[in-house]
Amino acid sequence: MTLLLELKNTAVHYGKVEATRDISIKVLEGDIVTLIGANGAGKSTTLRMISGLVRPSSGEVLFEGNSITHLPPEEITGIGIAHIPEGRRVFPQMTVMENLEMGAYLRKDPKEVARNIELVFSHFKRLKERVNQAAGTMSGGEQQMLAMGRALMSSPRLILMDEPSLGLSPIMCQEIARIIKQIHAHGSTIVLVEQNARLALALADYGYVLETGDVALEGKAEDLREDDEVRKTYLGM
């Protein structure tokens, strides 16, 4: 499999505060790669750096071998990386349909967009029932689905998901996990950031454990699942 995304020794500073220190990550095309770790370990920061929302203070981000380290976020979206931010961040006063249209903002071909909307509705039946509802009035799970659908509208090569299970009921978590698998089966590569390590490792092919801005551990997801330290620290056993 080809290497889709690579982070080389990236560090991010917010002012003087070090958010991540030295993170190197490889994502193979077609994989689900997960970043797990506690609050403040630097998971979200790493995603934000990939999508250009924050700039690394050192290191490099390569997408298909090309450096995207200094591209502005809107161009990074344009080359096929979609980021589903933490807390979903749908546009609350826009309808479901408008939110999806925003996801396809950079696309010029209306036919393609229409086809894509149908694809999204096939993944998320619930969204279809609510096309004209304001996104802010929907439940947390529905907003998560909308955020995922919106990301799919740009037909991305790589999807970055930040804590999709945050604040969702176990049933809704299962639903979201099922959809992630479905999207993956459709051929998308996914980087999944999760605090729910159990869920993340169940879904992923490969995992990185972050701790206070460093990669503390990495390995195949099934190996991490069996790792004693990981079990104790992140699975609470």
Added chain:
Amino acid sequence: MSFFSVKGLSKHFGGLVANNSIDLDVEKGEIRGVIGPNGAGKTTFFNVVSGFYTPTSGTVEFKGKVISGLHSSKIAKLGAVRTFQRAALFPEFTVLENVIIARHLNADTSLLNAIFRHNTKAEAGNLARSKEIIEFLGLKDEQDNLALNLSHGHQRVLGVAMALATEPELLMLDEPVAGMNSSEKAVMVGLIKKIRDTWGITVLLVEHDMKTVMSLCDKITVLDFGEKLAEGLPEEIINNDKVIEAYLGADDIVA
């Protein structure tokens, strides 16, 4: 009557029920942990009991006095003080100055004093006490550094130091070990125990990190979907089926 008591506490945001009739009693000198999975309503709960939100219904009582609905500055004055999950501090003051500022409630804050400074004896007392707190929490070496230059761990300890500077009887900690590495966590756990053991201060903490809660708390309350799910000693909680399900319920998610 309990030292600190929450009765039927509910908090709604529009249609969203973040907390639903939660009861909780904390005895004097206890270290109580409040835990729950993501989105269980811990933060809302914390913000309501510390006076940052007004509850939709229910009351919070501290030393027999209803404190819900009061300004949090007033609650601090009554002796219940909170810390923050983020590193909350005054970045451009030194560590010592931060703690001295936090001795607001124990100082003469009149304007006349501000202009003429005739009450220097009390300020000398505040300085001595601030230094004592700083030393007690192991920040002595950082005393003269600007707060913004501290490590994350030290910044969080400074937050606790500032809370202690108000001379509280109840210390409410919002995720005291969030974002810390394991050695920083160990230090914080030790400090919280020491605060209770030395000064007899009651501690109520909301925390995400299971290991910390288990090793630190006398008693644990578990929230899930805004409601109280369970309450008991750490060993009871860890073996409680409902708790396991709430935390790990997504076990066979990907079946």
Added chain:
Amino acid sequence: MSKSNSSSFIWLPVVIVIGLFCFAPQVVSAYRLELLTIFLINVILAQSYRLMTTTGDWTLCHYILMGVGAYATGILAKKFGVPFYAAMPLAAVITVGVSLILALPLSRTIGFAFFIASFALGEFIRHVWLKFHTPFGGARGVNGIPKLEIGQQGDWYFIDFWDSTNFYFFTLIFTVLALLVLYRIDRSRVGNAWKSIYADSELCESIGINVTRYRVLIFCVAGFFAGIAGSLLAYQVGSIDPHNFEMVEMVYLIIWVVVGGVKTYWGPLIGVFSMSLVFELARPLQEWRPLLFGLILILFLVFMPGGLETLLPRIKSFFLGLVGKKEVR
């Protein structure tokens, strides 16, 4: 804040500057001396405005508060014959009262809404002056405010403040006193509480600082000094009208503090001094002058957002180098 060394370093230039101001009447013309008096009044205004900004509440009605002090003085002195030693404190108290009334709705807002609302409420007061001919004199304002005097002609202690040198020294004393008091407040626990509110108002609440109370308080304290400045202005110019307190003047006040900076106590002093100098030097530009000031304001906001005071550390280490001392921190 480092102690001994730097503070002794600070006080030496302060004494020199005060000495220079005492010496000024010997060398400058009467016209220049009046400009210098206005400058001193502006110093009080700018420094009290800087106090206001320590909580982050940049009001747009500070100039109006000065006007309140001026109107109160003018009316008390002219219509009621109140002597200056009663009129000045009364004017300051009235300004504090007005500040308090304004602070009540304003403390409900933060940030930008605060800024605009303060402006609108200031305009309200200005319209009150315009509308009510008794006692404010409408658009023509209050004219012929009696100059202040100490004693009467013939008394051995008689001082006539029609003499511009005498009034200059009178203003100088008030300016030095006001600066001293504002300096003490800035360094005090209360001053630090205000700065803390700017840094993190939630944290302040949690450690027992009542944020609303302190925001109202700072409004009143800053208003007090604006009132004093207005009082001095009324005596200096002898007549005031609503056009003296238009928005333009507030923009100039903002230019002073933006150019100087507000983070340190010295920023506004540098700002008001340098901009007053530029203002005088730019007199030949006539109507083009506002353009110059607009440009200065923009350039500072874009290229030197901290103001001239950000150069202070560099100047300080230069002078420390001259006297052979090493910087402490």
Added chain:
Amino acid sequence: MGFETFVQTFANALVLGSIYAMVAVGLALAFGVMQMANFSHGELFMAGAYVVYVLYSLVGLPFLVAVVAAFPIVALIGMLFERVLFRPTRGNVLSGFMATAGAGFIMQVLVGQQWGVGLMRSVVVPYKGSAEILGAAISWQRLVIIPATIIMVGGLWFFLKKVKAGKGLRACAQDPEAAVLQGISLNKMTSLAMLLSGGFAGVSGALMAPIIPVTPYMGHVYGVTAFIVVIVGGMASIEGAVLAAFILGFIHTFISTVYDSVTATMVGVLFMAIVLVVKPTGLLGNVKV
């Protein structure tokens, strides 16, 4: 107040409310998208009036052409504001606000030096005569403002709800970071917002040029009123701005007619203070700023 006077005043209030709405929506739009607060919004209004003065009174083009031309010309000034003042100070609302105060000074001086400071440059009324409605005579020049506002504000509404770029603007206003993640360029959107903001101020100034004295300082009152309008309406809310514009238009007109204009301004400010005390976020606002 007799019936005729009432009708007359009512119509005048509608006209004034329309102008306020047209001026204020631009301010609310710019603030909503990237918290750009333009202190010199009134000077953009003034610029619009001067476009009419130059193109219609001096050059002799038709009035309508001059009004239409005011849109792109003042929009360009708005874009210049964004590029030179707001973008370098992004993230600090007050800095941008104060910088535009400086820009206002500059515009006043430039216009004053070019076309005179003290003179009141009256523009000859192009639409003479008046319409008789329910016995009251209302000049065409004023009346024409109402359909103009309906077209302009309606056009803005259509743009924001139906056009992709307009939806992009709304997305930026609701969540700039999420908008960027969809590939929407924040710089383009802030530019667009200030373009529209300037254009609307320009057209309103242009329409008012034959009605009020044209001077370099004419914008001040309208700029201030626009700010009061957006505070009452809720800083970033366009619907709120329109609503508040008409409320203040009625307050100002009726009180001016019955008492005087100074009282009217005072009551307007007092109304704003009451709204702030009762609902600090404004009538239709939900963001605390």
